[in-house]
Amino acid sequence: MTIDDGLIQYLEELSKLRLTEAEQAAAREDLGKILGYMQTLSALDTEGVEGLSHPLANENVFREDAARPSAARETILGNAPRQKGGCFVVPKTVE
Amino acid sequence: MDLRDHTALEVGRMVRERRIGCEELARHALRAIAETEPALNACVTVLEAEALAAARAVQARLDAGEALSPLAGVPMVIKDNICTAGIPTTCGSKMLESFRPPYNATVYERLLAAGAVLVAKTNLDEFAMGGSTETSRFGPTRNPWDTARVPGGSSGGSAASVAAGQAFYALGSDTGGSIRQPCAFCGVSGVKPTYGAVSRYGLIAYASSLDQIGTIGRDILDCAAALRLIEGRDERDSTSVARPPEAEAPAGVRGLRIGVPANYFGEGLDPAVAAPVRAAAQTFAAMGAELVDVALPLVEYAIPAYYVVACAEASSNLSRYDGVKYGFAGAGAESLEELYLRTRSEGFGMEVKRRIMLGAFVLSAGYFDAYYKKAMQARELIQRDFGRVFTQCDMILSPNAPTTAYKIGENIDDPLKMYLGDIYTVSVNLAGLPGVTIPCGFAGGLPVGLQLIGRAFDEATLFRAAAAFQAETNFHKERPNRPSVPCGREAATKNKDLGCGLQVQPTVEEARA
């Protein structure tokens, strides 16, 4: 499968990744080979097969609606690269 | 006597019989780590003070009369993608280099309750994506049998650690073979349990519908004993299941039907690996098992289906690493977009990026049906295939990996070749079945493992067969060449200058003699 620059850029955008030119070139080749290999799946007759999204046959696993104590704020924020006023911080983000 | 020749269960027994103290054992493990780490790099974080404190606490509980478990006080290691509160859990990635989880994984909580003594967090391929433990941020782990070679992966650190005698047993995780293949490469035993048998709460997700935590030990009984400590329903993991009650079964393999799929021994399998696996099948037959020819024709679709599903889930699971809540954050970003781009481009290694992009591709508009949906359909057909085969046999015997451990750097630049190495293991994850690996011989001085695949939640039959094999053979008792760590009574008498100081009290019989 041939992967063009546009597709690599689209995947970078979707993945929030920015590759160097060399990485892009390598990605074109590797992804082309791998996706080409994945295309072997097209030879498989899957007519009428629903598809398995989960290996377990279970269903209906619930928790009851009961409030439990939340975590201490310090533990939740403890790994944050930046915090302020009990909040996580990101660069100015406006809609 | 070298403690490293004992199994975890044997050492656990010594602990309960007060023939050895937990703290001495922990010191022994830490010493073994100190001796072997420079050559192996199996550990990301060695927990010296924590291990000694834990050992003393376990000893106090034992001395207070608590029953704990057969493995109480026995030093062990955990793969560094399983969360340990306050203890770095890096996933082998720059992205989580600084991450200290605010909570414990369920498996670790259960181990703590059972008196486990954690001595180190072990190395892995970054985010468990790989089969060689070469993509870790912290450098490759080396195979104790030949340090120029990989230990397999992604649980390479755990397998190498147990093989080298650093720890008596280990936890790993297996998404497409990540416990079984490194066990085969390092000559140790391992189990990838049925999907749902062990809680995934606290296992940092790679591919959620495939990931499963399992155990690694010097023999299969250690793996089974360790699995018993961690398995079972967990209310924090919707996909965890209570093990159904097991029927009493006689020991041994007499009457067991073992399926041997001919196409698993075909093209691509190194003949030097095929020979000991075939010989092992004959050993089973000689012990009274019935060998049955079975067909699993869909194996060629397993790898593409696996990589589609795994990469799709990974692309979503790894989106949360954005430099906001935890882990690495790209410096100097003045916009949100820039923060995302810098964080993720600098924080992830190339293999992780590759799989994220593949996953984004197979889920994206226009490609979903041809890739993701098709893979889910293939997955269902593969599960059906196993269901059919398990009407003809009780378990399946196959090779574990096409080759023995390869040289570090040998495959790293060819991702597709690397992926193809998972040919015998991934379909087990796709179908959610249990698989064990045990050593079955050597090729060119390197261990060869075989894989046994069972029915869902029928680990018991796999353990029974593997235990019978290990009672009959000595492959699992072979140890790699290693610097001698003086231990036990001999050490205490002959090698006092080395300061190991480990005292194992003689048994009553030994004392009488």
Next chain:
Amino acid sequence: MNYEMVAGLEVHVELSTASKIFCGCVTDFGGEPNTHVCPVCTGMPGTLPVLNRTVVEFAVRTGLALRCDITRRGKFDRKNYFYPDLPKAYQVSQLYLPICRDGALDIGGGKTIGIHEIHMEEDAGKLIHDPWEDCTLVDFNRCGVPLLEIVSEPDFRSAGEVVAYLEKLREILLYLGVSDCKMQEGSMRADINLSVRPEGQAELGTRTEMKNMNSFKAIARAVESETKRQIEVLKAGGRVRQETRRWDDNKDASFAMRSKENAQDYRYFPEPDLLPVHIDDAWIERVRREMPELAEDKRRRYRADFGLPEYDARQLTSERAWARLFEETAARTGRPKAAANLIMTDIMRMTGDSGLLPEDLTLDPAKLAALIGLIEGGQINRTVGKKVLEQVFFHDVDPEAYVKAQGLLLVGDPDLVRAAVEKALADNPKSVEDYRGGKEKAFGFLVGQTMRALGGKADPQLINRLVREALAGEPAE
């Protein structure tokens, strides 16, 4: 050329469960930032969701009330996109198998709005602009609060219909007890998809999506404004751009939001961390059986069973708290009309005057019933009744004990009243004369004098009757 607008609504409601959809944190509005959070709802690595059963129950309840088909085997899907209010960078939602489909809601005037689907999902966190450092702060308290997204068919043709639908929907959700529907707190939010087309044209025009309306009024204005804007664009020969617009209530206008490229490729796929939800007949039947009575049904019952006029029935069902108070009080007194009057006049006024909301009231229906008994039984008069009600309302006093202790019971002995009447007539011969001379006003004066003599505690009607009798029985000398 005349244009017709076509709109559909996506309404998000936060469910009033005790805990979040996938973890045990509380769903309470507000709170110090990041104090209603845990490793699960902040997307810590390794954490997993476990579905709150009540969310499913509430969704089914809503679906049944909106005449939907309930999906028997449903699943959750991940919707993937990066945004700082979404800690996992995916929202657990339902794309392929939403829990309810194909419903309908009558909004009056013979108009029915189709319900396309209802799905369950998790709410996102909140972004707060920090003007000091010109950065944005992230609070995850709201993250993981359960949401229902109720998607209508494009059946709206006017702003009036949109508002009627929202009012009706809000009333139903409140009566179902699944949400408090407070737009100002964001527990009910509506996005509008709107397009216009020349009248008579079958195919739909290009639509825009409008967000950020904080009241029904704002929604009505946004619909009107966007309709007008699109018609103007078309009349000027332009083309409507498919975009998301943000309503600015202060400016009374909407603005196109920065459109992100590729933002629409959400890469949905089945959520592997959750198992399918299977809703069987027994479950549906149980939910149906336990379903609270809706306002519509209450109004019908109030009219039929209690003989209340339509206006009263509407007033009493305007809030669920009124209906509950009314029904409990009526049941205890057996005098539904008196209960209705007491609530609709004095209690509603006092509630409003005190700045309380109906659901804040802690009035004891048993005490209201006792008060009604006192008034209707002629033991206290209405003026005293109002006083006693105030005591019940503000101080939760027991009406019977209170009137006794305060000596407010009416003088019920006709002889005592008659004696007072006689004394009043004797003391005021001029008035008696005036009355007999045709001055009706004098009658009131004599009644007043009698009442005063009795300390205001007699039944005015009794005094009236006895004064009239006395005046009639004793003709002028």
